[in-house]
Amino acid sequence: MTRKPPTVPAALEPEFVAELKQIFEERIVFNRVLGIRVDHLGPDGVRAEIAMRRDLIGHYAYNRLHGGVISAGLDAMAGLAVMAAIGARHMDEPPAQRLQRFARLGTIDLRIDYLRPAKPRSGITAEAHCYKLTRSIAFVRAQAWDESADDPVATAQAAFMLTGAPA
Amino acid sequence: MTRKPPTVPAALEPEFVAELKQIFEERIVFNRVLGIRVDHLGPDGVRAEIAMRRDLIGHYAYNRLHGGVISAGLDAMAGLAVMAAIGARHMDEPPAQRLQRFARLGTIDLRIDYLRPAKPRSGITAEAHCYKLTRSIAFVRAQAWDESADDPVATAQAAFMLTGAPA
Amino acid sequence: MTRKPPTVPAALEPEFVAELKQIFEERIVFNRVLGIRVDHLGPDGVRAEIAMRRDLIGHYAYNRLHGGVISAGLDAMAGLAVMAAIGARHMDEPPAQRLQRFARLGTIDLRIDYLRPAKPRSGITAEAHCYKLTRSIAFVRAQAWDESADDPVATAQAAFMLTGAPA
Amino acid sequence: MTRKPPTVPAALEPEFVAELKQIFEERIVFNRVLGIRVDHLGPDGVRAEIAMRRDLIGHYAYNRLHGGVISAGLDAMAGLAVMAAIGARHMDEPPAQRLQRFARLGTIDLRIDYLRPAKPRSGITAEAHCYKLTRSIAFVRAQAWDESADDPVATAQAAFMLTGAPA
Numbered sequence: 001m002t003r004k005p006p007t008v009p010a011a012l013e014p015e016f017v018a019e020l021k022q023i024f025e026e027r028i029v030f031n032r033v034l035g036i037r038v039d040h041l042g043p044d045g046v047r048a049e050i051a052m053r054r055d056l057i058g059h060y061a062y063n064r065l066h067g068g069v070i071s072a073g074l075d076a077m078a079g080l081a082v083m084a085a086i087g088a089r090h091m092d093e094p095p096a097q098r099l100q101r102f103a104r105l106g107t108i109d110l111r112i113d114y115l116r117p118a119k120p121r122s123g124i125t126a127e128a129h130c131y132k133l134t135r136s137i138a139f140v141r142a143q144a145w146d147e148s149a150d151d152p153v154a155t156a157q158a159a160f161m162l163t164g165a166p167a
Numbered sequence: 168m169t170r171k172p173p174t175v176p177a178a179l180e181p182e183f184v185a186e187l188k189q190i191f192e193e194r195i196v197f198n199r200v201l202g203i204r205v206d207h208l209g210p211d212g213v214r215a216e217i218a219m220r221r222d223l224i225g226h227y228a229y230n231r232l233h234g235g236v237i238s239a240g241l242d243a244m245a246g247l248a249v250m251a252a253i254g255a256r257h258m259d260e261p262p263a264q265r266l267q268r269f270a271r272l273g274t275i276d277l278r279i280d281y282l283r284p285a286k287p288r289s290g291i292t293a294e295a296h297c298y299k300l301t302r303s304i305a306f307v308r309a310q311a312w313d314e315s316a317d318d319p320v321a322t323a324q325a326a327f328m329l330t331g332a333p334a
Numbered sequence: 335m336t337r338k339p340p341t342v343p344a345a346l347e348p349e350f351v352a353e354l355k356q357i358f359e360e361r362i363v364f365n366r367v368l369g370i371r372v373d374h375l376g377p378d379g380v381r382a383e384i385a386m387r388r389d390l391i392g393h394y395a396y397n398r399l400h401g402g403v404i405s406a407g408l409d410a411m412a413g414l415a416v417m418a419a420i421g422a423r424h425m426d427e428p429p430a431q432r433l434q435r436f437a438r439l440g441t442i443d444l445r446i447d448y449l450r451p452a453k454p455r456s457g458i459t460a461e462a463h464c465y466k467l468t469r470s471i472a473f474v475r476a477q478a479w480d481e482s483a484d485d486p487v488a489t490a491q492a493a494f495m496l497t498g499a500p501a
Numbered sequence: 502m503t504r505k506p507p508t509v510p511a512a513l514e515p516e517f518v519a520e521l522k523q524i525f526e527e528r529i530v531f532n533r534v535l536g537i538r539v540d541h542l543g544p545d546g547v548r549a550e551i552a553m554r555r556d557l558i559g560h561y562a563y564n565r566l567h568g569g570v571i572s573a574g575l576d577a578m579a580g581l582a583v584m585a586a587i588g589a590r591h592m593d594e595p596p597a598q599r600l601q602r603f604a605r606l607g608t609i610d611l612r613i614d615y616l617r618p619a620k621p622r623s624g625i626t627a628e629a630h631c632y633k634l635t636r637s638i639a640f641v642r643a644q645a646w647d648e649s650a651d652d653p654v655a656t657a658q659a660a661f662m663l664t665g666a667p668a
Contacts, residue, residue, distance in 0.1 A: 008594075021210065023226070027226060028224075028225055028226055028233065029221060029222055029223070029224045030222060030223055030224065030233035030235055030236055030475055031231070031233075031235075032201060032222075033222050033223075040395070047327065047485070049321065051224070051615075054196060055196055055197060055200050056196070056197055056200075057195075057196045057200075058195055058196075059190070059194060059195055059269065059270065066195065066196070066197035066198075066200070066239070066243075067239075067242050067243075067244050067246070067274050067277075068197055068198075068238070068239025068240070068242045069197055069239065071235070071238040071239055071242045071277060071279075072233075072234075072235025072236065072239040073235070073237055075235045075238045076233075076234075077235050078233050079234070084247065102226065103229065105228065105325075106281065106284065107234050107281045108280070108281060108282075108442060108443075108471065109278060109280045109281065109442075109443060109493055110234075110238060110256075110276070110277060110278070110279045111240075111276060111278040111445065111612050111658065112276060112277045112278075113275070113276045113640055113658060113660060114227065114273065114274045114275060114276065114277075115633045115640060116633075116635075131656075132616045134617075136470075136497070137442065137495070139614055139616060141656075153640075155640075155658070157612065157614060157656070157658060159442055159443055159493070159614060161470070163470070174617065275609060275610075275660055275662055276609075276640065278445050278491065278611060278612065280473055280491060280493060282466045282473060283468075289629055294440070298489075299449045301450075303637075303662070303664065304609065306447055306449060306489070308489075322465075322473070322475075322491070324445065324447060324491060326447060326609055326660070328637070328638065329586065352607025357560070361560060362558075362559055362560055362567065363556055363557070363558045363567070364556060364558065364559065364567035364569055364570055365567075365569075366556075367534060367556050367557075368569070377574055388530060389531060390528075390530070390531055390534075390535075391529075391530045391531065391532055392529055392531065393524070393528060393529055393603070396604065400529065400530070400532075400573075400577075401576050401577075401580070401608050401611075402531055402532075402535070402572070402573025402576045402577050403531055403573065405569070405572040405576045405611060405613075406567070406568075406570065406572055406573040407569070409568050409572045410567075410568075410571045413568070417653035430523050432547050436560070436619055437560065437563065440615065440618065441568050441615045442614070442615060443612060443613060443614045443615065444612070444613045444614075444615075445610060445612040446570060446610060446611045447609070447610045448607065448608045448609060448610065448611075450609065461595065464562070470626060479510075480533075482604075494610075498507075500591070
């Protein structure tokens, strides 16, 4: 089977990466509640960890991660992947200008497939990459796993508007 | 246009309702983080409120609810709607026995359409109803709004397995 | 449960309805292959019939409708519902001008839930309504049934761009 | 970014491949209407061509493929990918026995993202692979393109029940 090769745009500047990471982890308040820590942010995609905590459990008796943590985490990561792709496309703009595009980004829809229950020992990893970016719209694929990327607990697809949320 | 009339099964016993509400609000830990309070739980569907808090904001500068709060909230409410439907179908079983079915409920997938940004003054309301329940599978439709049910911020559809999460 | 009341815009002019129906049924060639006949086209939604034919069967041994007929039919009806909604919003424009908007309509995504196998005796009915229309985007809900609207075989949700397909 | 390596099960026997291909192309009548020709059918996925024909056009003035052809084609290919995966898992069963599993396969849901309009010169190619197969459920990812696999016109995700359609 032919597989789509990853597009390879320019690398992002450390300055842009650091600022976007900071906005994402700290100023988007609910991401702090989830405890998302970004460990990769590049034109090829983004990856983050959510450390397991008692707060994030579904039913107390089962120690399974709440499905909503996965849906919220993949939702957040999908948006970050679009920002990384936008950042790579507009390298001619200063970082601060590109970062303002974040405010105009609106999710159109998100679909999550839950492949199996997540029973993480230490946490989950989520990664997302924007595989289609036009002037007005972006499509993202994402996945999350507990032990191995080869055995994901959930996969997701999302579509975004770049020109402001629907109004 | 013909609209599907709501199916009208028997009402749920107060005992079942109280116990399910308590499990949902308290023992599913992440629901406490979201602050979901159920105000209707019947065979016709479920409804809950999530009070606005600073924790639930997306970007600090915009006061918009984080998309992940909506996705996590609709995810949780969709599961509760299936439990209400199961509860109504198995009225011959004692409440405790029906409640154990919760543990075998697994989300297959969830799709959320974000119709517009949520800028709630006091909070959001989410409702869900299970419109198809077979022995092995359930389909749910849900929506969330900030000011009026006539102008939702998001709608969702979800499918569930009743026989244990995929394994 | 509070239910969203249907929005009630002005009725569409017979001239617009006749022309849109003709484009949809005749000039969109694949719709002729499916054999879709529109029997309602209004601001409140659209409804059509697909008569059962041997061509539309899935596996020969089971007489079930091919899932692809349902997905293609719901896809087509969802687009028609957006056109009806656009037609109702721009009553100040002459019909011919409104009909040209059809060419700029692009599907962003479509999700179909298959509730049960379709074993139609005479055919299936599909209806769709556009429940959110902004300047740039539209959201549609649709369903199909064989015997009764109360027992659909499939439900669908779709999102559309009004400003040309993504490019 | 870590990418999931393709699982590499045993190859399928020519006998099974030939029989499944024949059922899919000939006995599933609507697939003949679409004109799907399978050119790869293996444990790693399936691929087929739909040759362009006037019948498959959307609006006559634009020569774009009808979105319903893409949705129906991806729907069909997703099911075939599950059958290929089932075929590879049960190599201990005679081909005829494995093929009977086809009748019990039911689509739960299908989501299609339309990345751009399809304006094929000669036709479209669709490929699908089943990336998760349990005893009761299967998840599939699929895509279609006109000129190059690196620039798809649509991507899809689907979930299937293996134990009979919901009833």
